[in-house]
Amino acid sequence: MPAKRSASPLHAARAAVGCALCAALALPALLFDSPLVLGAVVLAALAVGAAAGAGRALRRALLLAAPFALVIALLNPLVTHNGLTVIARLGEAPVLGRIDVTLEALAYGGVLGLRALALIVCAALYAAVVDPDEVLRLFRRVSFRSALTATLATRMVPVLQRDGRRMADAQRCRAGAAPSRLALVRAVAAGALDRAVDVAAALEVRGYGSARRPPRSRAPWSRHDLAFAAAALALLALTLGGRLAGAAAFGAYPLLHGAWGAATWALAAALVLVPLVPFLDRRGIEPRGASLAAAWGRR
C-alpha cells in the first residue's frame, strides 16, 4: 500500500511529524491491555486515515488483518491453560495435552487479536500517509543504509503486489491443472528475490553505495507540522499519564477484572479525538475532491 499524496493536513505535515503521530497512536496498543483502549486505537487510526483521505486503504488493511487477529484470538485458549472459568472441555490432544477452554484465556486471546489489529492498522496508516522518500531523507543523516532498507521495503510492496497479480493472471491462463500452492509460493519467493536483486543493482548504479552525508534541511515548521506534533505529544502524555495513573487497567487471569469507569472511557475518547483535532485546520489545503491525485488524473 504505497503512500498516496492527498490534499490533507496530515499529508502536508513533514514526515517526522507523520511518523511521530503514527508511533504515538500505536504506543497505547503496546502499553494497555484494556479492550476499550485497544478498540479506541483501532478507531482512532481509521478515523485519522479517513480524515487524511486514506480511508479505503485502511479499511482494506483492516479486512486483511481481521482473519489474522481472529486466529490469534482462537488459538490462545487452546494453548493457554490459565483461568478459572472453564467453558468447554475438548479432551486430550497430542502435544497440547488436556484442553480445557477457559473464559479468561478466550478473553485474553481477544485482547491479543485486538492488539495485533491495532498495530497493523497503525502500520497501514503510516504506509498510507507518510512519504517514504521523506522518511529516507529524514533518517539518512543517522543511518543511510538502514533508512533506505526501510524505505525500499515500503516501495517494494506495490511492486510485489503487481508481480503477484500478474502471476495470478498467468496461472489463470494455464491450459492444464493449476499448480500446487507450494509451487506458487516458491515461485513468488523466487520472483521477489529476483526483484530485490534488480532493485539492488538499480541502487548501485544510482550511486547509493557511495552515498555521502546530505546537508541538513532548514525548512521552517508549518502550522500543520506544529498541530500534528502537538497532537502526537498529547497522545504520548495521555498514554504515559494514563499508564502511571493506573487508568484502564485490565487483567484476564485468574479471573477477568478491569477498570471500566469514567477515567477509562475518558482516556479512550481522548485517544480518538486528540489526533483528529489538527484536521480542523484546513487552511492552505485544497478542498476535498480536488486532491493532487485527481489533478494528476486530469492531465
Added chain:
Amino acid sequence: MSALWLERLTYAYPGASAPALRDVTLCVEEGELVVLAGRSGSGKSTLLRLASGLVPHVHGGSVHGAASVCGIDVREHGPSELAAVAGSLFQDPETQIVMGTVRNELAFPLENRGESPAAIARGVEEAALALGIAHLLERPTHALSGGELQRVALAAALVGRPRLVLLDEPTSQLDPVAGDELIGLLRRLNEEWGTTILLAEHRLERCLAAADRVIAMADGRIACDADPQGFLAWAHDHAPALETPGARLLAQAGLQPPPVGVKQARQTLRLNGALPEPDRSGLALLRAGPVGSGCAHDRLPAVARASSPPPARSASPAALRLRGVWHEPRHSMPILRGVDLAIAPGERVALMGRNGAGKSTLLRHVAGLALPTRGRIETGGRVALLLQNPNDYLVHERVADEAPVDALEAVGLAGFADRHPRDLSGGERQRLALAIVLGGEDVEAPALLCLDEPTRGMDRAHKADLAVLLGRLAATGTALLVATHDPEFAAGVADRVVLLADGAPIADGAAADVLSGGWYFATETARILRGSGGALDPDAGAALVRAQLAGAALDPPPADPHPAAPPDPRPTEVRRR
C-alpha cells in the same frame, strides 16, 4: 581519455561453463554514439554491466584483463563509484525506479553525491526539461505508464551529467513513436552535451542512422567493429540475422551501398530511378511492367498476399466477436470504448497502437481475465492468452512439470524436459510459456490464441522462429490475435492489422494497407517505398524495386534538375551489384 577501454578482457559468471565475454579489446572514445548489436546471449548486456561496474562487483564471477571507464579501473571500483561518470538504463524500467515520486527519483542520484539542495533542484529541473517529463515531476512513480517510466529512468541516469551513458534495449517496451523519440533524444544528448552513448538494441533499423559506430558481438567476442555502413556490409555476408530490412531490401534488389536508414535508402533508390511513386501501384508495375528476372515472379505472391483483403468478417462461426465492448474503471477514464471486432477461425490479426492505447486490456477481456462494463464478447471456443512476461508462468522445477510432452514437442522444447525453466534463454522461456497456455492433447485446442507483446527483447532470429510457430498454429484453424509494437513482426505474422487508439479501433484492414500507409506503424520497407504496392517485407520490396529498375531501363526517367546528394561520399558512389 577513452570513455570505455577494455584490454583482452574475459569474464565468466559464477558457475558458468563458458565465459560471457572472451578476450574483448575495445576503445570507445568520448562523444561517440556506439550501437551494440548481436543475437540474444552474445554478450551485449554483460558488456554494458561490466561498464557500469555491476560485473563483477554485484554479479560476481571471474575477470581477466583490464577495463576502465573514463579512466576509472572497473576491477577496482564498484558501480557506486562508476555512477559518477556512467549512467545506466536497463530493459525493465520498473525495477530501476526506487523512489516514490518522479522528482525524488531524479533527485536521488544527486543526493547520493552530496549535492546542495540548490544544485539538486537545478539538476532535476534540467533533466526533466531535457527529457520532456517536467509535467510528470510530482506524479507518483507507481502511476506511470511503461513509456513514462522508461523516460524517468533515463532522466535519472542522465541527471548527474554522466560522461558515458549505457543503455540496454531501452526501446524494447516502447511503441514505435516513443522508441523513435528516445533514439532522437539520445542523438541530441550526444550532439549537444557530448555524452558518449553505448546502446544495445535488437531493432537496429531504429538506431543505425543515429550511430557513429556499430560493434557486433557473437559468442562473447567482438565480431565486427565498423561504421554503420561497414557493419551492414559485414552483416550481409556474415550475420544475416542482424541485417536491417532496408539493407536486405537494397541488397536483394542488387543496389549498394547498404542504407543506414530510410532516408539513405530512398536516396539510393532515387539515384537509380527505382523509387516507386507513392501514387503508382507497385503491384500494377509488377503486373504490367517488363519483369526482368524470374525472381520477381517468385516474389509476386508475397506482394499479392500482403495486398489481399482480410478474410470475410462475417465468416461464421467466428473465433471471436466483440460487440460494443467498453471498459470503464470507476476512478479513471475509459480504457476500451465500444470496441467491435470479429475474427474468423485461422485468421491472423495484429493489434497495434501506442503505449496505453488499450491493447493489453482488450486481450485480458477476450481471455476472460477482465469483464467488460458494457458490451458482449463471444468466442468460438477456448481462448489461450500468452501474457507479456513468460516468467510469470514458470512455477515448477522442471520444464516437463510445466507443460505436457506433446505441447513441448509442438513448440520445439521436447529435448529440454529435464532442464530448470529459469535456465532457459528468453526465447525458450517464451516458447515454454506458449506450451503452457496451449496445453496438451487432453485439453481442447484453443479457438483463439492471444499474445501480448511476445517479441519483447527478442532478437530477429527468435522472432522469425516464433512467427513460423504461430503460422503453424494458425494453419490448424486457431485464430491469432497478437498485440505488438513491432511492425516488422506484425507484417511477418499477420494478414490483418487493427490499429487501436484511446481504446477504440481507428484502422482495421489488410496488413499491406495498414502497415504501408503510416509514419510510425509501418515497416521499414514500407517507409522506404512510401507504401508502394503494399510491400511490407524486404523480399516483396526488392521484387518491386527490381520491377521498377527493369521498367526504368526501358524507359529512363527524365534527368532530375535537383539531384539528391549521394549518401556515401566514397568514389564508388551508388552502384548496382
